Amino acid sequence: MTLGLRFLCRTRLLESAAGKAHRGSPDSGSHVPALDAIRGLAILMVTAYRFNQRPAGAGTSALSLLDSGFRGVDLFFVLSGFLITGILYDAKEQPNYFRNFYMRRTLRIFPLYYGILVAIFIVLPCVSDSAARLYRDASDRQFWLWTYATNLYQGWTGQWTFGRFGHFWSLAVEEHFYLVWPIFIYCLSRVGAMRASMLIVVGSIACRVAWLAAGGNDVAAEVWTCFRVDSLVAGAWLALLIRGPVGLKGFVPIAWAGLSASAIVLAVLAALDRRLLTATDPVFLIFFGSLIIVGISLRADSLAGRFFHSRFLRYFGKYSYGIYVYQNLLIPAMATLFTADGLALGLRSP
Numbered sequence: 001m002t003l004g005l006r007f008l009c010r011t012r013l014l015e016s017a018a019g020k021a022h023r024g025s026p027d028s029g030s031h032v033p034a035l036d037a038i039r040g041l042a043i044l045m046v047t048a049y050r051f052n053q054r055p056a057g058a059g060t061s062a063l064s065l066l067d068s069g070f071r072g073v074d075l076f077f078v079l080s081g082f083l084i085t086g087i088l089y090d091a092k093e094q095p096n097y098f099r100n101f102y103m104r105r106t107l108r109i110f111p112l113y114y115g116i117l118v119a120i121f122i123v124l125p126c127v128s129d130s131a132a133r134l135y136r137d138a139s140d141r142q143f144w145l146w147t148y149a150t151n152l153y154q155g156w157t158g159q160w161t162f163g164r165f166g167h168f169w170s171l172a173v174e175e176h177f178y179l180v181w182p183i184f185i186y187c188l189s190r191v192g193a194m195r196a197s198m199l200i201v202v203g204s205i206a207c208r209v210a211w212l213a214a215g216g217n218d219v220a221a222e223v224w225t226c227f228r229v230d231s232l233v234a235g236a237w238l239a240l241l242i243r244g245p246v247g248l249k250g251f252v253p254i255a256w257a258g259l260s261a262s263a264i265v266l267a268v269l270a271a272l273d274r275r276l277l278t279a280t281d282p283v284f285l286i287f288f289g290s291l292i293i294v295g296i297s298l299r300a301d302s303l304a305g306r307f308f309h310s311r312f313l314r315y316f317g318k319y320s321y322g323i324y325v326y327q328n329l330l331i332p333a334m335a336t337l338f339t340a341d342g343l344a345l346g347l348r349s350p
Contacts, residue, residue, distance in 0.1 A: 032296055033300070033308075033309050033314055034295040034296045034298065034305075034308040034309060035079065035083065035292075035295070035296065035317075036313070036314040036317035036318060037295065037307070037308045037309060037310055037313035037314050037317055038075070038079055038291065038292060038295050038308070038313075038317070039076070039079060039316075039317035039320045040310075040312070040313035040314055040315065040316035040317030040318075040320060041072075041075070041313055041317075042072040042073075042075040042076045042079065042317075042320065043072065043076075043316050043317070043320035043323050043324060044072070044313070044316055045068075045069040045070075045071060045072030045075065046069055046070070046072035046073060046076075046324065046327075047069070047323070047327065048069040049067065049068075049069025049070045049072065050069075050327060050328060050331075052067060052069065068270070071284060073170050074231050074281075074284050074285070074288060075288045075291075076170070076320075076324075077170075077173070077174070077228065077231035077232045077235065078231050078232070078234055078235040078238075078285065078288040078289055078292065079235060079288075079292060080174055080177070080232060080235065081177070081231065081232035081233055081234060081235025081236040081237075081238075081239070082235035082236065082238050082239045082292055083235075083239070084177075084178065084181065084236070085181070085185060085193075085235065085236035085239040085240060086239040086243075087101070088101060088181070088182055088185040088186070089185055089190065089193075089239065089240065089243060092185065092186060097182070097186060098182060098186070101182050102178075102182075105178050109171075109175070109321075112321065112322060112325055113171065113325070114146075116325060116326075116329070117142070117145055117146060120132075120135050120138075120139075120329070121135075121138075121139055121142050131333075134163075134164070134332040134333070135163060135164060135165065135329075135332075136163070137161060137162060137163030137164075137165075138162045138163050138164065138165035141153065141161060141162060144162075145162070145165060145168060148171070148172045148175045148176070149172060150162060150165070150166075150168045150169045150171075150172045150223075151169035151170075151172040151173055151223040151224060151225060152172070152224070154166070154169055154219055154220075154223050155217070155219055155220030155223050155224040156220070157219075158217030158218075158219050158220060159219060160219060164328050164329050164331065164332060165328075165329070166328070167324070167328050169222075169223040170223075171325075172225070173223070173225045173228050173229070173232075174232070176225045176229075177225070177229060177232045181232075181236065184196060190240050190243060190244065193236075193240055194237055194240045194241065197233045197234070197236050197237040197240070198237065200229060200230070200233045201230045201233050201234050201237070201285075204226060204227060204228070204229050204230035204233070205230050205278075205281065205282060207226060207227060208221050208227040208230075208278055208281075209278060211227065212278065221278060230281075230282075230285065231285060231288075234285045234289055235289065235292070238289050238292065238293065242293070248293070248296070248297060249297070251293060252293060252294065252297045255289075255290040255293035255294045255297070256290070256294060258286050258287075258289070258290035259287060259290035259291060259294055261286075262283050262284075262286040262287035262290065263287060265280075265283050266283055266284070266287060269283070295308040296308075
């Protein structure tokens with residue numbers, strides 16, 4: 001096993017000289033506003049989906065588009081894979097590669113995540129038992145939350161358990177990716193990692209389709225890491241792609257073509273209302289991946305570039321992690337103040 005690991009890691013020496021010439025990247029060494037804007041777009045999509053509780057008779061086609069907001073999670077995954085892989089690849093030659101990465105992820109993710117768990121499951125019951133009952137479903141199964149295994153339990157039972165903590169499944173998927181992916185990037189060359197990425201993407205999609213075709217439950221197909229890692233690794237593949245000899249600019253025309261073609265396909269699928277055992281999900285990967293490449297390539301003063309440099313989107317992107325974590329948890333608390341019927345009455349519009 002040791003010999004095998006040493007063989008894999010020798011690729012670092014082979015790519016060291018040539019790799020440094022191509023490691024300039026949109027997310028390395030400088031802040032890229034477009035990525036914040038794309039993150040902001042993702043959280044607004046998720047927000048629209050969560051709060052899309054329309055009163056009866058308000059099902060217009062425009063409002064129905066909000067149902068697609070759950071795809072914001074897919075966009076988050078592709079973007080996370082893109083950013084994390086860029087960070088990892090650019091840091092391969094630096095000392096303390098693993099320690100630095102895991103410490104930074106820990107400081108960025110754990111305080112809010114575990115702070116919420118402490119507040120809800122330890123502090124809140126001491127303050128108000130009636131408020132604590134709002135989260136009773138999750139409290140009874142909190143072990144899975146503390147161990148980042150929410151998605152495993154949900155897929156195993158085939159139910160959207162955990163109540164208002166149900167959305168933590170996506171945080172579990174990302175954490176699993178963060179734990180394993182640094183090893184791939186460290187031990188493989190850029191080309192080797194790209195090949196591994198493609199195999200993982202194809203394998204994940206094939207397994208998901210096979211699971212559903214065999215009668216597996218829909219929840220597992222939606223939340224299990226092995227079935228959802230394709231989005232993260234697709235973003236990783238893009239990050240490695242633009243760090244090659246051609247660079248970012250060489251792939252911009254292809255990204256525009258992919259964005260246009262996938263948008264047309266998605267529009268047709270939306271009209272037909274078909275998912276085909278999730279086999280159409282790769283179209284979303286193409287769309288979101290192309291969106292990222294196009295977004296980071298545009299000049300801020302161009303017409304399309306203004307969208308990707310929007311201060312509005314960037315604001316939401318900056319706080320997207322907190323918004324994602326808090327949003328669902330606050331709904332029960334706010335429901336007594338803001339109701340769908342009350343808002344419709346106040347705004348005089350359903």
